[in-house]
Amino acid sequence: EAGVAQSPRYKIIEKRQSVAFWCNPISGHATLYWYQQILGQGPKLLIQFQNNGVVDDSQLPKDRFSAERLKGVDSTLKIQPAKLEDSAVYLCASSAPSLTSGYSYEQYFGPGTRLTVT
């Protein structure tokens, strides 16, 4: 079974530039998550999608970050404009729906995109 795919793996940009990350979840996984992991910290949830609807985006800095999952499969996360403090690894994860509750806590992570803002 193919895992969660992300691209690019690495990106270096200057502050105030824009950047976009792409994620393809495991086939059949309805829930998709974007996390930000700063060096030395645990992953922090930015946004959670259920199919193509947003479940939780309370920690997404909406003045500069946006995300979409138009067809309920692939997703993109965009930062515009980037700041130095956005340097981090951006992880995408997906989970399959549970037959009983409709959601699952077992999340599968992609390899991440390592972003450096200079």
Next chain:
Amino acid sequence: RKEVEQDPGPFNVPEGATVAFNCTYSNSASQSFFWYRQDCRKEPKLLMSVYSSGNEDGRFTAQLNRASQYISLLIRDSKLSDSATYLCVVSGGSQGNLIFGKGTKLSVKP
């Protein structure tokens, strides 16, 4: 108080040692608890779920104390391959939402 707090580490132990990680969480309404493992420059992977009755998987034992809002992970007979960062994780408010601790780094030396 942070939502999930872990021992800062790092833990440097010899092969064969027993090591214990502790974690506390602030939201008494959290229902699900996990330990994830993250190797250097890799993505987190689920190690094991944590149940109220305690559960064991080979050399790994997880315990949950809901009254104290405390979670633990015990690794017996440490192997070099156990070297990684161990993340304590609890369920959040939204369905399927997880809150991660900062992680505790373990280095097992020969």
